[in-house]
Amino acid sequence: MTKSNKEVLSESRGKVSAAVFRPQPDKKGYFREQMHRLKKHRNIFWFILPAAFLAIMFGYIPMAGALIAFRSKFNYLGTHSLVKAFLGGEWSVSAFTELFVDSDGLFWTSVKNTLVVNIVKIILTFPIPILLAVLLVDISRPGVSKTILIVLCLPHFLSWAMAIGIWKNLLSPDSGALNNILINIGILKEPYYFFGSNGWFKPLVVFLAAWKGSGWNTIIFFAAVVAIDKSFFEAATLEGANKFQKIRFVTIPTILPTIALMLVNSLTYLFTAGLEQFMAMYESPTRYSQYVIDTLMYDKTMQSAGNYPVATALGLMNGVIALVLMLGGNAFVKKKLHTSLW
Numbered sequence: 001m002t003k004s005n006k007e008v009l010s011e012s013r014g015k016v017s018a019a020v021f022r023p024q025p026d027k028k029g030y031f032r033e034q035m036h037r038l039k040k041h042r043n044i045f046w047f048i049l050p051a052a053f054l055a056i057m058f059g060y061i062p063m064a065g066a067l068i069a070f071r072s073k074f075n076y077l078g079t080h081s082l083v084k085a086f087l088g089g090e091w092s093v094s095a096f097t098e099l100f101v102d103s104d105g106l107f108w109t110s111v112k113n114t115l116v117v118n119i120v121k122i123i124l125t126f127p128i129p130i131l132l133a134v135l136l137v138d139i140s141r142p143g144v145s146k147t148i149l150i151v152l153c154l155p156h157f158l159s160w161a162m163a164i165g166i167w168k169n170l171l172s173p174d175s176g177a178l179n180n181i182l183i184n185i186g187i188l189k190e191p192y193y194f195f196g197s198n199g200w201f202k203p204l205v206v207f208l209a210a211w212k213g214s215g216w217n218t219i220i221f222f223a224a225v226v227a228i229d230k231s232f233f234e235a236a237t238l239e240g241a242n243k244f245q246k247i248r249f250v251t252i253p254t255i256l257p258t259i260a261l262m263l264v265n266s267l268t269y270l271f272t273a274g275l276e277q278f279m280a281m282y283e284s285p286t287r288y289s290q291y292v293i294d295t296l297m298y299d300k301t302m303q304s305a306g307n308y309p310v311a312t313a314l315g316l317m318n319g320v321i322a323l324v325l326m327l328g329g330n331a332f333v334k335k336k337l338h339t340s341l342w
Helices: 005-020 027-040 042-070 082-087 094-101 106-125 127-137 142-157 160-170 177-184 198-226 230-238 243-267 275-281 293-302 308-337
Strands: none
Touching: 027 042, 042 094, 042 308, 094 308, 106 127, 106 198, 106 243, 106 293, 127 142, 127 198, 127 243, 142 198, 160 198, 160 275, 198 243, 198 275, 230 243, 243 308, 275 293, 293 308
8 A cells, every 4th residue: 555645755754853863972982982082193282282372372362351341441552561551440340331321322222233134134044045055956967056156155255345345336326337227227216325325224234244145155055955865855756745845854854953053153143243344334324323233342442542441341242142142052952953063
């Protein structure tokens, strides 16, 4: 008696789940095996020492600078000595108080703008690479799919200054090609200054982030889809599953750990909007109304007579939130999907 499509798809889904949600290895045995390997190849550590030295000197030791957030003042510009500047104040949380009191309104404006931009980025741009990866896998000629991937990935390797320079030229109210096209087809009656508009600023931020970053994420999801065991698709095909059913019951469940980890990685940047992008995009009309945490931190350091404690407090707060989101998201994914970032 032949099985129904629903039963076969259910079985395929069970096989996929068994393959994806495999039991975790014995931790003690794994630790002993790793220690044995380290002892066996201990001479390799001599080659690691230079990199470890650089990481400690330029990565971990500078973290002590976070203590500046707890000094009442840090006048480096006046002393030109880190030690004298650090000892020049008292231990205090006045930097955090200044942030949250927010007398000029810039802190909460920057928090709101950062959250709005990043949440919209995740909602609108995160599914695009998944969809592109699924579609590209179905292209019968590998050369065509690889060419499309390369073209999609090219914007990722452009600096933000170059990428935004391209779009500023395209959208220029003077001679921008897109401005002229929109006028010729009747959408615009006269040239419009998109980058100088408060209403268009956030949509442009999201669009440019998607244009620049989607290609790289597509490669990651493409690799995950290509790695799926072909027998899952063959079993579904033999029982009459259509393309949508294969994607729903085979592709998505199999690459779900990759999707979850990429989402966790995106959430760690929830309070980081990207200093390079915003500094390159700002125009006079949008400078202060479109503040984000990154640009506020920059201005507190560079344009407010060197208010280092407040800028450091901002950076410390940002780092702590990112760490909590990463650890919390990773713990949730590890519990539900038995996979993790480390």
